[in-house]
Amino acid sequence: MDLSHVTQASAAEIAAAVRRREITAVAVMRTFLDRIEQLEPRFNTFATLTAEAALQQAHHADKLIAGARDPGPLAGVPVSVKDLIAVRGVRQAFGSKLLADNVAQHDAPAVERLHHAGACIVGKSTTSELGSKAVGDSPLTGVTRNPWNAERTPGGSSSGAAAQVAARMVPVALATDGGGSIRIPSSFCGVFGIKARFGRVPVWPPSAAPALAHVGPITHSVRDAALVLSVIAGRDARDEASLRSPVPDFLASLDEGLRGLRIGWCPALGYGRADAAVLEACEQAAWQLQAEGAQVMELQPPFARDPGPAWNRLFYGRIGERLAELAPTPAQRELVNPALRAAVAQLEAFGPPAEAELAALREETWARAQSVFRTVDVLLTPTLPVTALPVGVDVPPGHAGRNAVDWSYFTYPFNLTGHPAASFPVGFDGGGLPIGLQIVGPLDGEGAILRVASAIERLHPIAAPRLV
Structure with a gap:
């Protein structure tokens, strides 16, 4: 594989070339880091860049290959991880000034599985505060911009993830979706994003809105998304909602065609x-x-009725509880994004929820x-x-x-x-x-x-x- 074209290649192509020793994982990573250095000032997609750690992971993949060992199906593939997802030893600020100094103590299950598959984590992508908006800005990291037009938002809350993939700063981004946060920025940025069935990919540590939360990939290609889903799906006992059923063969689905569908x-x-x-x-x-x-x-x-009231209660109701813990004083509340404050306040203004009615709407x-x-x-x-x-x-x-x-x-x-x-x-x-x-x-x-x-x-x- 020609290094000059590596940022245009799919994750599957990169991994195959690395495993065949046509190119080193370190060379791949350096090429992507050069592109990130060139484009990041324009689009502001990273909450934290972990370049040195990514190069170390790439070197480890090359060392395994040199010893005739297989690093895995994502060998040498640069992957970013949304800042709502834990990466051990890396800041996890959730786009919030209230959590600016928080450092994750463990890897999320999907991150563990990416490591085991040979992927190299290049950093944490930007998110709206606590994943609470469908556009791409936060009080902590500022405005993330859309590579198709820098005066437009990439969408949210997985704003940096979709913008990075669209700009070919990474071939794969790991993101979350509690109300559309993978699909919204994928639509705005012209890339492919998928959330699997609830529980197919484990979510841990728990999300602020655990009944709605999904983890999934944003990619350049459908095959790459199927490949990543195959890696990150499967039961994890830390997430009680994760499915016990076997992981489907996602890659096999790509060759089935549409006849009869x-x-x-x-x-x-x-x-x-x-x-x-x-x-x-x-x-x-x-x-x-x-x-x-x-x-x-x-x-x-x-749908006969808009399910929005039920979704808002589960989403902003739980985020409001998280904010009450993080920002108990008026001064701390002032650090929170105004649109998030407004959504939580609007929910609170309705008074005690009619839980039976909302449960009926969900059903x-x-x-x-x-x-x-x-x-x-x-x-x-x-x-x-x-x-x-x-x-x-x-x-x-x-x-x-x-x-x-x-x-x-x-x-x-x-x-x-x-x-x-x-x-x-x-x-x-x-x-x-x-x-x-x-x-x-x-x-x-x-x-x-x-x-x-x-x-x-x-x-x-x-x-x-x-x-x-």
Whole structure:
């Protein structure tokens, strides 16, 4: 492999070249670190860069190969880790000034598994504070910018992760998703991001919103995401919600094609709306799958009511509890992002929640989502109602009354239900900003999602922004 092209290569290609001794893991890492040095000042994607540790990990991979030992399926692949995920000995600040000096004492299970697979952790990517906004800024790290247009947000809360992958600063980024935080920035940045079924990838230490939290990859390619999922999925006793069932063969799904697959296209879920340019690109991509052998049909909106109130209670209610612990005084509260304070205060203003009503809404949302998959094998929707917002804007114009996440109408329901979901880029708006198509599967439907994403990838190869 030519070093001059290594930043354009997939994770699978890099690992294969390193394992064949065509290139060293150290040379790969130095090449990516050079690119990070060049681009990071423009996009501000790293909360913490761990260059020396990454080079040491790369050297270890090379040493194993020299001794005829296999470092693993991600040998020498640079990976960033979102700053909500623990990496032992590295600052884990959650994008918050309140936790600026916090250092993780343990690796998260997914990070342990990346290490065992030969990946090299290059640093911690930026996040909105406590993962609480769908755009990319935090009080601690400032504004992260979108490589397609630096005056636009990359989305959030996995802002740095998606921006790094889009800018080819890393081939793989490990991210989290509690209401769309993998899919939102993947859509805004024109990359592929997937959250598997709830519990497929263990989450530990516990998230601030444990009933909604997922860990998953953002990548340049569907195959890379399947490869990373194969590495990080599986039971871990530290996370009681992690699944005991065997990990599916995600890579095998990529070769199955779409013949006989029933795909439902749904332009709205029963509330909210998407811009015309978004709808046009997503609908066109959906119907194109007929030529790949799928049976495509348009579905009626599945939800009678917006599940936002139930999601907000589980998400901002729990984050509010975390903030009460971290910032008990008014002076400490002033250090918190204003949009986060507002969302928590709005929830508190409603008084004691009607828990029975919210539980009924969650159950209704679950039942209606399940009913969709009695008719189709995969559900397609827009990932987002809009393309990337200007930096500094928390809620899209025309969507007043929504908070800093629940304007993302299409993503958060599938955190409530735990269904696997992904975003794949399918076009651009008139300003050249990416548009994402959301792909949702039944509970054990990661394979179906990957099949569909692989087919879309053949029709719409992932583009890269021109960075000069």
